[in-house]
Amino acid sequence: MDTNGAEPVRRRPLRAALLLAAAAVVTVGVVAIVNDLARPRIEANERAQRVAQLAEVLGGTRYDNDLLQDVVTVRDAERLGTDEPLPVYRARQAGQAVAAILTVVAPDGYAGSIRLLVGIDADGHLLGVRVVAHRETPGLGDAIDERKSDWIDAFKGRSLGDPALERWRVKKDGGDFDQFTGATVTPRAVVRAILNALLYFEANSATLLAASGS
């Protein structure tokens, strides 16, 4: 195999090091070029995806502002399910706030926390809810994902008075919302998180919908 038998022994490590360095430089160069070509498209994709996701939670509500630019950051461990600061996006039509999109966390899912986007109009009605991240059991708890079932659409149009506060539970707990066969923990956690989001919105709607920069 090795045709360089005559090569002085001391120069061999040097040659190996140079070859390895050359391979590293070429590989990094190729990756850098691909990255340069792909990066703008990846950013555009991510942006389009986030805007589409937010628009979906607004359920067809008309707005004319850039949702990703009109953000306030809030923090409420009790109502929003986590200590970390969470973004609230505001939708406006002709400068008037028409809806807010809360990011909330259901901390008590079956397999860790579930992250939700909750769209609420200025009167406190739910416009739409979407699960954005979860690790629930495939085939059981993952029916909260709108790609797997339409369960999450049951919240559309609901508000704090509809149903009454003590009926904001899954049916098994004496409430109004379906659980899934074989999975109660997941829907229970989601229902509670949405109720908490509504309660948080009711208590803070003035600041949440205020003009940007406040």
Next chain:
Amino acid sequence: MPARDIFRNGLDAQNPALVQLLGLCPLLAVSTSAGSALGLGLATLAVLVASNLIASVLGRWLLPEIRLAVFVLTIAGAVTAVELSMAAWWPGLHDSLGIFLPLIVTNCLVLARAEAFASRQPVGAALLDAVAMGLGFLLVLLALGSARELLGRGSLGADLGLLLGGDVAGSGVRIFGAGHGFLLALLPPGAFVLLGLMLAARNWRRQEKHSATRDAAPAVAGRAAT
């Protein structure tokens, strides 16, 4: 090695998943549906072609001491390039494969083919081997994914739409209602059980063939003697 043997090795005799048992981690983890199985299979195939090509070109004049290091480096580069391109041009598929796309780097199948085969072979044979091995891996992945999706969710190819980045709901065939699936098939233990059954079926078929030829041999010899 003739092209026919290279192909038969990849698809059957040396099938990476069923005989060499390489790359089982992504195989078991991603095969929850036909759509994601096909996606990972195609991505692995693309990386295999790139890494076998590089290994075949570089293999003969790299010093043995650094050959492995250079292969690992270039495979990591190829996987990163595939991942970035997929995120840019097939974002739906990129999201559905998640962490298993970058983890192709750790699929020992890729390094094994580069080191054991491609580095000692001409470019043509190395490319053919990459396609054969990649197809062999893809077919097992697809079979496992289809079986698990069918048993667990009662559908077939329901998220093939992810491959096209389109609407997911429309594609695929629904055999029975989602609520009546055999849940075990979707969970990790079910993946092991189904893969075990596939291995058993393959070994059984091979044994049948072996004993058939063994039984046939003496009869032929006997007739020749008479």
